[in-house]
Amino acid sequence: MAQGTYRAVMCEKISASASEGIEAAVLRELPRKAQLGDQEVRISARAASLNFPELLMMQNKYQYKPKLPFVLCTEGAGVVAETGSKVSGLSVGDKVFYATMGGCAAEELVLPAQMCIKMPDTLSFSQGASFHMGYMTGYHGLVTRGRLKAGEWLLVTGAGGGMGSMAVELGKAVGAKVIAAASSDDKLEMCKKLGADYVVNYSKQKLKDAVGEITKGEFCDVIYDPVGGEIFDQCVRCVTPKGYARLLVVGFASGTIPKFGINMALIKGFDLVGVRSGAQLGLEPALARETMLELLRLASEGKLKPYVGSEFPVDRFREAFKLMEERKVIGKCCITFAAEPHSKL
Ligand SMILES: NC(=O)c1ccc[n+]([C@@H]2O[C@H](COP(=O)([O-])OP(=O)(O)OC[C@H]3O[C@@H](n4cnc5c(N)ncnc54)[C@H](OP(=O)(O)O)[C@@H]3O)[C@@H](O)[C@H]2O)c1
Known part of the structure; x- marks a missing residue:
């Protein structure tokens, strides 16, 4: 007792x-x-x-x-x-x-x-x-909802924060080419340690210009955005025009829920994908179990920490x-x- x-x-x-x-x-x-x-x-x-x-x-x-x-x-x-x-x-x-x-x-x-x-x-x-929230959200967003594949260009915004840093690690674990974007060089140093292939400081550089340069004009197949606001507006400009891209709406840490011209989705042929990991995985316990087992496997291989x-x-x-x-x-x-x-x- x-x-x-x-x-x-x-x-x-x-x-x-x-x-x-x-x-x-x-x-x-x-x-x-x-x-x-x-x-x-x-x-x-x-x-x-x-x-x-x-x-x-x-x-x-x-x-x-x-x-x-x-x-x-x-x-x-x-x-x-x-x-x-x-x-x-x-x-x-x-x-x-x-x-x-x-x-x-x-x-x-x-x-x-x-x-x-x-x-x-x-x-x-x-x-x-x-471990739980960042990786479950990241895996559900990037893999289950975002269909991220090895070799694709992935842009992560707010990459120095909790959701962002864990999406950078997951992107690398999947084999994507990862561009981490954040507002300070300290945050970006951490992203490099986590394996980001490229970094962009969006308080110093326009995201679209930097991403265009890095990808040699291809732009991104998948974008993971937990920030919203003005950063989301820039993300819309970083989507590849080749079609089939996925722009993942993860959160609004900036405090502003963005509004955007739906014609952009038509012009660039991309999917706007809402990521709602907690509620969705609560509805699908089998998927939640499978997702956690995969994350634990990746952690045991040293790919997630x-x-x-x-x-x-x-x-x-x-x-x-x-x-x-x-x-x-x-x-x-x-x-x-x-x-x-x-x-x-
Ligand atoms: N969809 C889901 O299932 C799900 C699950 C969990 C969390 N979320 C959401 O994801 C978002 C990020 O959560 P987190 O735990 O990763 O937060 P966090 O660790 O604080 O990171 C948020 C990042 O957003 C950027 N940011 C821009 N403007 C900001 C402002 N005014 N105040 C604070 N941060 C600002 C910052 O990066 P820079 O300074 O580099 O811009 C910061 O590193 C939140 O909106 C949260 O609700 C969604």
């Missing part, structure tokens, strides 16, 4: 801006669940990774609207500390990662065992905590969220938890 409390980073009210939301978020003591269900596991968490939707949820601007108050963060990693009586396939001491609809910025979680995935030995806890640019102990959680708000995250940003966290056992 577990007693005592654990700490969790909570959103208790909706704020008018991300900055206000970060200031309003609080570290609270919550009671531990005393008794596990038959199929549940208790996890001693070691890391939670941040995703852009957290900033949107604080403002009630995300499509999924959790009930207040809620614990922030949708993915994490830790160690199994206790198992329910009917759990099979997981034991105390196993390292696991998981994705949930919130609740991961906490020292302890109780989850159904089937939501936990054993972590490959090649990954740290922060890398495990970063999330780039974690920054880690903050949980007491400094506001610094982590601020980094994301200020557009300064390189790769993934994580909150970490000590191995023996419980303050009032």
Whole structure:
């Protein structure tokens, strides 16, 4: 029977801006669940990774609207500390990662065992905590929806961020020729480390001119855009005119949902493809399982390893969220938890 409390980073009210939301978020003591269900596991968490939707949820601007108050963060990693009586396939001491609809910025979680995935030995806890959302979205977008093939030109925007950096790695794993585009040279240095063939700093150069030069006028077969706004407008200009290109709408981190002339899709003969990985894979559990198995296979071959640019102990959680708000995250940003966290056992 577990007693005592654990700490969790909570959103208790909706704020008018991300900055206000970060200031309003609080570290609270919550009671531990005393008794596990038959199929549940208790996890001693070691890391939670941040995703852009957290900033949107604080403002009630995300499509999924959790009930207040809620614990922030949708993915994490830790160690199994206790198992329910009917759990099979997981034991105390196993390292696991998981994705949930919130609740991961906490020292302890109780989850159904089937939501936990054993972590490959090649990954740290922060890398495990970063695995799920970026790679599932990337694979679903690039491979399942985008039909990306070896040898094709792939352009990734926001390539220095979470979704972008993981799409760069996946593009290379598929064998595409990858152009990574971002707003700073630091972000692009990381993209080169992840294997990007070419990089473009779109705060210094027009994306269309740079991509035209790199591809010798061929332009791109697949474009993965998590940024939206003006960058999306430039992406439309980077689509190959040869036909059959796929422009993937992944997100709007710029804060602006772009509008575009639908005639461009006709003139260049491209597909505009909406990528909605969480909801779609929720509807298709078999596809979700297949996708995760393929990602774990690629990770075991050393082809996928999330780039974690920054880690903050949980007491400094506001610094982590601020980094994301200020557009300064390189790769993934994580909150970490000590191995023996419980303050009032
Ligand atoms: N479709 C799906 O299934 C799915 C799943 C998960 C996430 N998403 C979406 O993907 C987007 C990116 O998420 P993420 O976790 O990768 O975020 P992130 O790590 O913060 O990266 C976002 C990137 O967008 C660029 N950006 C441009 N203007 C920005 C601004 N005003 N504020 C912040 N960033 C800005 C930045 O790159 P530069 O500075 O280089 O421009 C930044 O690196 C979000 O819109 C998120 O909701 C979609």
